[in-house]
Amino acid sequence: MKGLRCPIPVARTRKAVKKLPGGSKVRVECTDPLADIDIPHMVNTDGHDLLDKGISDEMRWYLIKLKA
Structure with a gap:
């Protein structure tokens, strides 16, 4: 998600992530510096x-494991 802001x-x-099964891992990539607060x-x-x-x-980038 290059160039997109909060x-x-x-x-x-x-x-x-709503489309993925629980327990899946997803990697999110973006350029927004506020994502360091927003994504966690x-x-x-x-x-x-x-x-x-x-x-x-x-x-x-953020590696997220979805709740089961």
């Missing part, structure tokens, strides 16, 4: 697990 990365992530908050609020996160160039 709250679009979280909204699109929430929409996408969404993960915590929705009951998922944030397995890992990082930054590669300007792209931030």
Whole structure:
């Protein structure tokens, strides 16, 4: 999700994970610096697990395991 700003990365992530079975792992990538706050908050609020996160160039990524 390059170039998208808050709250679009979280909204699109929430929409996408609803289509996946519980226990799935998903990697979210975006350039929004506020995602460092928004994505972990969404993960915590929705009951998922944030397995890992990082930054590669300007792209931030988050590895999420969906609640079962």
